[in-house]
Amino acid sequence: MSDNKWLYRSPAGSIDGEFILLVNARGSSKCRRYDLASGMKTHEHPGPGRPYQQVFASLMNQCQTLKGLPDARVTEMTKGLPIDYLNDLRSQVSLPPIGEGRTIAKHAPNGGMLSGTDGIIDESLGLSDVKYRTKTAALRLSQRPCNWRPDLLLTKLYRRIEANWDGSQCQSSELWRWRAMPYISPRNTSTEKMLEKAIVRATNTWVNQIPAASGLLRNYDERHKNIDLGRRLAPDEYELIELKVGVHADTPLRAAFEIVGCGLLYCFARMHAKDLNLAYAFPVLKAKSIYLKVLGPREIYLGYRLDWLCESLDTSLRKFSRDLFGGSLEIRFAFESFPAEFMWPCSDADLRAMLEKRVAHNFGS
Numbered sequence: 001m002s003d004n005k006w007l008y009r010s011p012a013g014s015i016d017g018e019f020i021l022l023v024n025a026r027g028s029s030k031c032r033r034y035d036l037a038s039g040m041k042t043h044e045h046p047g048p049g050r051p052y053q054q055v056f057a058s059l060m061n062q063c064q065t066l067k068g069l070p071d072a073r074v075t076e077m078t079k080g081l082p083i084d085y086l087n088d089l090r091s092q093v094s095l096p097p098i099g100e101g102r103t104i105a106k107h108a109p110n111g112g113m114l115s116g117t118d119g120i121i122d123e124s125l126g127l128s129d130v131k132y133r134t135k136t137a138a139l140r141l142s143q144r145p146c147n148w149r150p151d152l153l154l155t156k157l158y159r160r161i162e163a164n165w166d167g168s169q170c171q172s173s174e175l176w177r178w179r180a181m182p183y184i185s186p187r188n189t190s191t192e193k194m195l196e197k198a199i200v201r202a203t204n205t206w207v208n209q210i211p212a213a214s215g216l217l218r219n220y221d222e223r224h225k226n227i228d229l230g231r232r233l234a235p236d237e238y239e240l241i242e243l244k245v246g247v248h249a250d251t252p253l254r255a256a257f258e259i260v261g262c263g264l265l266y267c268f269a270r271m272h273a274k275d276l277n278l279a280y281a282f283p284v285l286k287a288k289s290i291y292l293k294v295l296g297p298r299e300i301y302l303g304y305r306l307d308w309l310c311e312s313l314d315t316s317l318r319k320f321s322r323d324l325f326g327g328s329l330e331i332r333f334a335f336e337s338f339p340a341e342f343m344w345p346c347s348d349a350d351l352r353a354m355l356e357k358r359v360a361h362n363f364g365s
Contacts, residue, residue, distance in 0.1 A: 205231055212227055
């Protein structure tokens, strides 16, 4: 006999509303989320070994409790809500009914799986006249850190990623591929790209160009939404790195949210592995610890003071990942720099030495 509760979260800012079903059964619980307009299930969170009253208490406090669907069976709603169920719930929150010929209304993937996330980040950082991707924003936030809610930002970003998904199975066998890709075209003169390729050639423990969104959307190519570098630290520990080098490198602020976005795409793929039909099992998808990092020479950090960003992202990512995966995964964040003597180009031996001497960047130095 299961114990169910229905909730309604109203739309807010850039985030769509949703219906939420909480279920207790056989000593565990789960949380299912459904799109307001289509009834499609957008996500399912497990709560192993504990009732939903404990696991999802904070969620219950944020939402409106509904009468729900007392005569419905949970097994009828594994992929979505039948039209009559959807309209019953909509009527309980004074929303108009959806017609029988409804189609799944998802965000247009103009920016792929991360479509719309830039605006959410700008809003969270209190940026109204500039974009977080600009140098102006990074310098401004270095002088005057914002009063923000990184925990709320991560939740909004993750919900937007889920809303961007079209519900299809993954079309690529390369998603979260874990292998070195050392070849570089002779015509490619990017300093970052040359250094990235040199790192994987100089070592036998680093990989590069890890696809984070490839094949997730129908008719939309995101093969180039890749993570620069990755390394397996232990059987269940990995680091994922956004590499920055050269006079034209992006700001640390922009780089931080690049790797955080990929980290949230990792969470999405892992949570939806069954829905995506990820029959292959790249080991990284079973990690217990993921370290998201921005790495570059000290020069890329000159003029910026973003220690507050590092600390708040690290704390919030740890909590977000533990809550999402019930303690089976912890994600952390750090800015790192090469040692002061770093020079590029250099020999393979020197490059390996520089990689070993990486340190957490001190913005006060």
